[in-house]
Amino acid sequence: MKSNIIVLVLGALMLFSCGAENSVRKAEQSLALGEYFNAAQMYKKAYSQTPPKERKLRGERAFALAECYRKINYTSRARGAYQNAVRYKYHDSIVFFYLAEMQRRDKDYKNAAKNYEIYLAHKPADKLAMNGLISAQNARKWKEESSGYKVKKFDMFNSRRSDFSPMLLGDDQLFLSSTRPQAKGDKLNGITGVKNGDFFVCKKDEKGKWTKPEVITDAINSEEDEGACCFAPDGKTMYFTRCREDESYPRYTEIFKSTRSDASWSTPTACVLTKDSLSSYAHPAVSPDGQWLYFVSDMPGGEGGLDIWRVRITADDNFGGVENLGAPINTPGDEMFPTFRPNGDLYFSSNGHPGMGGLDVWCAKQDSLKAWTLNRLGYPLNSEGDDFGLTFDGIYNRGFFSSNRNDGHGWDHIYSFELAENILTVQGWVYEKDGYELPQALVYVVGNDGTNQKISVKGDGSFVVEVKPNVDYVLLGTCKGFLNHKQDFRADTAGVTKEYVLQFPLPSISRPVLIDNVLYEFDKADLTKESETELMALVTLLNENPNITIELGAHCDYRGDEKYNLWLSQKRAESCVKFLIKSGIAKERLTPVGYGVTKPKTVSKKMLESFDFLKEGDVLSKDYIEKLPNEQQEICNSLNRRTEFRVLRTTYNMFEK
Numbered sequence: 001m002k003s004n005i006i007v008l009v010l011g012a013l014m015l016f017s018c019g020a021e022n023s024v025r026k027a028e029q030s031l032a033l034g035e036y037f038n039a040a041q042m043y044k045k046a047y048s049q050t051p052p053k054e055r056k057l058r059g060e061r062a063f064a065l066a067e068c069y070r071k072i073n074y075t076s077r078a079r080g081a082y083q084n085a086v087r088y089k090y091h092d093s094i095v096f097f098y099l100a101e102m103q104r105r106d107k108d109y110k111n112a113a114k115n116y117e118i119y120l121a122h123k124p125a126d127k128l129a130m131n132g133l134i135s136a137q138n139a140r141k142w143k144e145e146s147s148g149y150k151v152k153k154f155d156m157f158n159s160r161r162s163d164f165s166p167m168l169l170g171d172d173q174l175f176l177s178s179t180r181p182q183a184k185g186d187k188l189n190g191i192t193g194v195k196n197g198d199f200f201v202c203k204k205d206e207k208g209k210w211t212k213p214e215v216i217t218d219a220i221n222s223e224e225d226e227g228a229c230c231f232a233p234d235g236k237t238m239y240f241t242r243c244r245e246d247e248s249y250p251r252y253t254e255i256f257k258s259t260r261s262d263a264s265w266s267t268p269t270a271c272v273l274t275k276d277s278l279s280s281y282a283h284p285a286v287s288p289d290g291q292w293l294y295f296v297s298d299m300p301g302g303e304g305g306l307d308i309w310r311v312r313i314t315a316d317d318n319f320g321g322v323e324n325l326g327a328p329i330n331t332p333g334d335e336m337f338p339t340f341r342p343n344g345d346l347y348f349s350s351n352g353h354p355g356m357g358g359l360d361v362w363c364a365k366q367d368s369l370k371a372w373t374l375n376r377l378g379y380p381l382n383s384e385g386d387d388f389g390l391t392f393d394g395i396y397n398r399g400f401f402s403s404n405r406n407d408g409h410g411w412d413h414i415y416s417f418e419l420a421e422n423i424l425t426v427q428g429w430v431y432e433k434d435g436y437e438l439p440q441a442l443v444y445v446v447g448n449d450g451t452n453q454k455i456s457v458k459g460d461g462s463f464v465v466e467v468k469p470n471v472d473y474v475l476l477g478t479c480k481g482f483l484n485h486k487q488d489f490r491a492d493t494a495g496v497t498k499e500y501v502l503q504f505p506l507p508s509i510s511r512p513v514l515i516d517n518v519l520y521e522f523d524k525a526d527l528t529k530e531s532e533t534e535l536m537a538l539v540t541l542l543n544e545n546p547n548i549t550i551e552l553g554a555h556c557d558y559r560g561d562e563k564y565n566l567w568l569s570q571k572r573a574e575s576c577v578k579f580l581i582k583s584g585i586a587k588e589r590l591t592p593v594g595y596g597v598t599k600p601k602t603v604s605k606k607m608l609e610s611f612d613f614l615k616e617g618d619v620l621s622k623d624y625i626e627k628l629p630n631e632q633q634e635i636c637n638s639l640n641r642r643t644e645f646r647v648l649r650t651t652y653n654m655f656e657k
Contacts, residue, residue: 020049020057027064034251035190040068047084059088063095070098072192073386073410075105093122097129104136105357105384112136128333131354139356139384147378150418154400156210157202157414161194163213164402164412165228165337165389169235170458172204174391174400175216176414177227182215185223191243191251196225199240218265220258228283228337228389232290234456236260237317239271239284239293253282255295273311273319274299285338286313289454293319294338294346304332308348328374329364337388342395343466344453346372349388357384361401368450381417390417395466397421423466424491425499430461430477433505434514435606437461441479441506448472469494477504483647486544507541509647512553518576518643525571527579535576538645539583549589549649552576557637558597558622570594576643589652597622601639611635 027042043065050057066081079102085095100115116133123129157163159180166176176199179189183198198221200213220226220240229240238258243251256268271293273281279299286293287310294310302309307330311319329335333352336359340346344366349359353376360382364372381387385405392399398418404410430441437460445453449471457463467473473489485504507513515538519528527535542548554573556565573592581587603611603618613632618624625636 020046020061023049024061030190031064031068033190036068036071037193038190040065040072040074043068055088056091059085059090062088063090063092066095066098070102073404075102075410076408078102079106093119097123097126097132100129100132100136104132104139107139107357107384109136109139127331128352131331131333131352134354135356138354142356143379145378147381148419149378149381151380152416154414154416157213157400159213162192162197162411163414164197166391166400166402166414167229167231167389168391168393168399169231171394174202174210175229176200176202176213177229178213184215184221187223189225196223196243197227199226199229216265218258219267220256220265230285230339232286233288233454234290237286238265239286240268241282241284242268252278253280255281255284255293271319274322276300283337285340288340288342288344289452294325294340296336296338303327303330305352306334306336308335308338325372329372334359337390339390339392341392341397342453342455347377347390349386356382358386358404359388361387361390386412395423395425395464397423422495422497424469424493424497426465426467426475426489426502427499428463428465428475428477428502428504430457430463430479430485430504430506432482433507434604435508438479438482438506441477441482441504443504444474444476444478446474446476467491467500475502475504477506479506481509482506483509483541483545483548485541507645507647509548509650512644512646515576515643515645520572520575523568525568525575527575532579535579536583539580539585542580542585542589547650547652547654548647549591549652550645551591551593551648552580553593553595553599553644553646555595555599555601555640555642555644556597557640558600558625559637562597566594566596566598568594569596572643591648597640600624601636601642607639611639 023042023046027039027046030039030042043061047058047061047065050061052058062081062084066078066085069078069081079099082095082099082102086099096115096119100112100119103112103115113133113136116129116136120126120129120133157176159178161179163176163178166174168174177197178200179194179197183195185196188194189196199216201216202210202213205211224245225243227241229238231238236259240256241253242256243253255271255273257271258265258268273295276299279297281295281297283296284293291313292310293313294308296306297309298306302324303326308325310323310325312321314320324330331350331352333350335348335350335352338346338348346364347361349361351359353362355376356379361377363375363377366372383403383405385403387401387403389402390399400414400416402412402414404412407413428443429437430443431437439457439459439461441457441461443455443457443463445451445455445465449468453465455463455465469491475487475489477485483506485506487502489502491500515534517534518531520526521528552573554569556569573594577590577592580590600620603614603616605616608614608616620636620640625633628636
């Protein structure tokens with residue numbers, strides 16, 4: 001009987017041992033694919049199947065379980081598993097470092113500091129541990145030193161799953177990534193244990209209120225995992241992260257690109273940023289000038305962990321010339337989720353710099369020598385959890401971000417933030433002179449402080465740019481098919497919030513352009529003093545566009561002798577040319593033409609706003625005018641009496657040696 005009991009006990013132990021080994025084998029297979037959630041399930045089973053007397057194995061399996069929990073942000077579970085690894089005398093001192101990391105996230109700063117010190121006794125040169133100790137010792141003080149940010153959970157955007165990486169497109173659309181049930185596919189993600197993420201979009205209604213997220217039905221969503229998107233400055237190109245699934249290959253991320261046509265997005269294509277096909281690429285961000293794509297990668301040549309890199313966007317929308325941002329931005333830890341404010345400030349999240357816990361948000365500014373200076377955003381924008389994925393509402397220090405603070409599952413949610421500050425802004429409009437807005441226009445902003453920005457205007461031709469006091473700026477409005485318009489600007493006010501308004505009327509290259517208020521002495525070709533003021537604006541325009549030649553055309557109404565009107569209009573055109581030459585414009589750039597009554601005015605759509613009795617396309621000929629009431633006849637005659645210029649060439653002096 002006794003021998004039978006011994007056999008049964010030994011058999012049970014063998015079954016436990018075989019079961020544990022089998023669970024470990026499955027866990028390692030999942031781990032090789034980067035499926036941390038699935039691996040954690042197996043390591044947890046293996047740990048429970050390992051007898052307490054097997055202290056070495058219990059310690060190893062507790063540590064492996066803790067690592068999986070840490071990777072999927074199960075902070076409390078990871079902390080418990082690391083403590084078990086310590087209890088079973090896990091052989092590597094790294095367990096104290098990661099236990100301290102989890103304790104810091106759980107606001108247990110005293111024990112976190114203690115375990116950082118234990119680890120540093122073994123690895124005194126470890127920079128991450130030194131920064132962790134500094135963080136644990138200072139976290140309470142940092143929390144008391146409020147940054148002034150107002151932070152609020154934005155329930156309209158959130159679900160019962162993860163919602164993260166918000167990104168504004170213009171001021172009326174917000175894209176976000178979410179693992180909510182409406183995401184495509186039914187398969188659970190082996191990394192997180194929930195569905196793969198998809199893109200959702202929120203829009204503002206007619207009252208300016210945000211609506212609930214709706215899944216995007218375009219091709220940018222797939223059954224794979226999508227997240228962390230950004231847009232080019234013109235809003236027509238989208239870059240985003242996609243994690244591909246392959247049951248026989250480790251999980252890796254790529255950056256994809258999609259372009260917008262009307263209201264839909266094209267089928268995405270993978271971006272080939274380097275020749276390295278074994279590394280991951282994620283978290284794209286386009287610089288405000290549209291010339292660089294910033295991204296995150298674990299490829300060799302960095303500072304360690306995940307680093308922020310950048311690659312130039314070439315003229316043909318390809319990529320070339322990869323650069324690591326280096327120190328002080330990158331550390332041996334992880335730097336992720338880069339994003340920009342329109343003024344060029346770079347924001348990113350890091351667990352390698354001293355911080356509250358998890359990922360903290362930092363702001364990097366470049367000085368005149370292109371050197372970076374860093375500033376950690378304070379509490380409550382930063383917290384003990386992971387804080388990342390900022391998006392800004394235009395030039396203002398407000399917007400949205402994501403954080404897993406106060407979530408037991410480690411799931412992310414979207415928060416709003418705002419920091420009251422004094423801002424000087426220029427609100428501008430670019431439009432066709434005598435016409436409407438130019439939504440394809442660009443505005444270049446150059447300042448003597450090193451500012452150099454390229455801005456794509458909105459659909460209504462407007463733009464907003466932040467400026468600094470006591471800086472001399474030049475703003476240049478441009479659009480294909482139109483002449484440039486330049487304005488000098490300086491804001492002398494500091495310490496207040498103020499908006500300046502500038503107009504950028506661009507003359508057409510293909511159509512005659514009216515010169516307002518060019519008047520002549522009665523029945524003469526002599527210019528009035530008021531006319532000289534208006535013509536000086538034309539002098540400025542010609543100086544801003546030095547490669548154009550123009551025709552100056554003078555027109556009369558139909559009253560009077562036709563031959564005399566032709567002669568008088570020619571003399572008046574010549575008077576304008578003489579004034580321009582006297583003002584420094586080269587004679588060969590100017591051609592005076594008197595049209596008399598031969599080219600009556602054609603009514604444009606813009607003219608209807610001032611003269612509602614007219615119709616677009618009507619020609620103000622003598623026959624047309626004589627059918628109108630006397631008052632309207634006089635208005636039409638005054639419209640015909642005009643001086644216009646027309647661009648003849650755009651290559652003047654361009655090819656001369």
